[in-house]
Amino acid sequence: MSNNLNQAPQDKTALYVYFLYLAGLFIPFTGLIGLIMAYVNKGKDTLTDSYYQHQISTFWWGLLWLVIGSVTAVFIIGYFIILAWAIWMIIRCVKGIKAFNSGIAV
Template sequence: MQDPNAPPKPINAPGHGQPLQPAIIVYALYGAGIFIPFAALAGLIYAYVERGRDPVLDSHLNFQIATFWWGLLMMVVGFVLAFIIVGFLVWAFWIVWLVVRLVTGFQLAQANRPVSAVETFGLKAV
């Protein structure tokens, strides 16, 4: 019987390359999306297309899809509130939130580990 507290085993089998490559690509597209908005949209589409191939990959892709939709909501709320100046604070929070999610998710993908939870108000992938 396996220990339920043991860390997940890497899914990198010989001849299979980098199994989390699609997740790494989406993280990169989302990062580029800060400056080029259509890059994030391309990342969202790619994440939806690549889902369903591997449970560890799916954990990252589901995390990324949620990141896109919550980020879009924050951008819209920030735009509406920009007329009373508060929106600029929402946008600043969105940038910090996005960067932390991208960095922590990317680190997990590089280590071939799934996104098993999100800590600190949805800020950090673990």
């Protein structure tokens, strides 16, 4: 009998990029390393391309909100923006990891 369940891709690079993004919440520059890995590995197949595109857009949108939060941290609202950015980043990474492990596109 054939199994119709989707399986996670054999190349785990996209999964490692999500972990680097999560580590980037605590360790500087790991998110940048993840971004470089996503750009380098993009273009292999459509399934992993969906993960890499998701990761690339997550990085750039996250950087925008992090800069806005940092600039407005002089006013108290900036700290709330940075907190919202961190929560958003965790949600995006967990969503991507879950999709990767299920073998479905993001």
